Amino acid sequence: MEKIIRWGIVGTGNIAHRFAEACKNTQGAKLAAVASRSKKNADAFADEFDIEKRFASYEDMASSDDIDIAYIATPHGTHAQNAMIFMNSGKAILTEKPAAINLKQLDSMIDCAKKNNVFFMEAMWARLVPGTYKALEIINSGVLGKVGGVRGSFCFEMYDEPDHHVFDPAQGGGSLLDVGCYALSFSSWYLGTNPTEIKALANVGKTGVDEHCCVLMKYPGGEIAELSSAIMLPKPNEGYIFGEKGHIYMKRFYAPQKLELHISGKDAEEIDCPYIGNGFEEQILEASKCLREGRKESSILTHAQSRLIAGQMDAIRAQIGVRYPVD
Numbered sequence: 001m002e003k004i005i006r007w008g009i010v011g012t013g014n015i016a017h018r019f020a021e022a023c024k025n026t027q028g029a030k031l032a033a034v035a036s037r038s039k040k041n042a043d044a045f046a047d048e049f050d051i052e053k054r055f056a057s058y059e060d061m062a063s064s065d066d067i068d069i070a071y072i073a074t075p076h077g078t079h080a081q082n083a084m085i086f087m088n089s090g091k092a093i094l095t096e097k098p099a100a101i102n103l104k105q106l107d108s109m110i111d112c113a114k115k116n117n118v119f120f121m122e123a124m125w126a127r128l129v130p131g132t133y134k135a136l137e138i139i140n141s142g143v144l145g146k147v148g149g150v151r152g153s154f155c156f157e158m159y160d161e162p163d164h165h166v167f168d169p170a171q172g173g174g175s176l177l178d179v180g181c182y183a184l185s186f187s188s189w190y191l192g193t194n195p196t197e198i199k200a201l202a203n204v205g206k207t208g209v210d211e212h213c214c215v216l217m218k219y220p221g222g223e224i225a226e227l228s229s230a231i232m233l234p235k236p237n238e239g240y241i242f243g244e245k246g247h248i249y250m251k252r253f254y255a256p257q258k259l260e261l262h263i264s265g266k267d268a269e270e271i272d273c274p275y276i277g278n279g280f281e282e283q284i285l286e287a288s289k290c291l292r293e294g295r296k297e298s299s300i301l302t303h304a305q306s307r308l309i310a311g312q313m314d315a316i317r318a319q320i321g322v323r324y325p326v327d
């Protein structure tokens, strides 16, 4: 029988809820514990999801023997510190995106994982959903011909939440780190990992973070990525993969549940590719499988992939003039 992997959630906010729901639906995974900075939140979350162990400090869950892996669901600026608390107690880590707020910080996390010989993976769940595999399969089948570019936009507005951590430079605020990381990842999946040129423009708001950011990247074969992210401009969220003979259109470009395949001279085809559940189950299965196999790194969501995106975000921030206190 497969080993049950015991998960502990760190933080009790928005995304922790979605993860908890997925964890409860994932075969071979047990939602064993939750840790909050407050007893009240830990109890409320544990009661909501019927979790046996609840901790009123992250350190207490880290030093317990109740979990195999911690899922870090706290604001970006705290991922490194929180992940290291767990890794230094011998626990594996799945950390929310962006794993760190700059490459230097990410490298210190990867070093910590290696020093403690523990598994470490960034929760770039969108890479693991069926729609992404389907788009890759279509590209590899050759029906699009040579891929010449991608366009992806992940934008929304937070007019009513000026105190949210996405506006706080100390928490790695701004659209690039919050959602632009999906657009950069999207480009890396379909165009590759070695752009030769990156050009960026952004509108930087009064708190000093990018509220709207547009990035162009060029690849050695001439392919071009057009990417945008925003936290104060609700541009449509959609993506395209352009080939010589047609294109793929995706409404939710970074994690589609439906693809539209448009081949020149043919009727458009709709391809359904639903998630197993809410979209997070696939990453729980991947991390759990790695732990069972004794692996310290996923072969899909590799450390190198996280480093690639962190390095690109550093380069883009240097161009748009967004600096964080820890840079």
Ligand SMILES: NC(=O)c1ccc[n+]([C@@H]2O[C@H](COP(=O)([O-])OP(=O)(O)OC[C@H]3O[C@@H](n4cnc5c(N)ncnc54)[C@H](OP(=O)(O)O)[C@@H]3O)[C@@H](O)[C@H]2O)c1
Binding pocket: 010, 011, 012, 013, 014, 015, 016, 035, 036, 037, 038, 041, 042, 073, 074, 075, 076, 078, 096, 097, 098, 123, 125, 165, 178
């Ligand atoms: N994968 C996705 O689709 C997705 C979607 C949204 C967000 N995210 C990522 O998930 C992370 C959390 O985002 P969220 O929207 O869930 O945030 P959130 O609703 O504000 O929740 C964050 C939680 O972290 C804990 N925390 C620890 N230190 C904190 C601090 N200094 N300030 C505020 N909260 C702190 C709090 O829980 P306790 O007080 O209980 O400890 C809080 O409830 C971010 O890195 C974000 O990029 C991912």
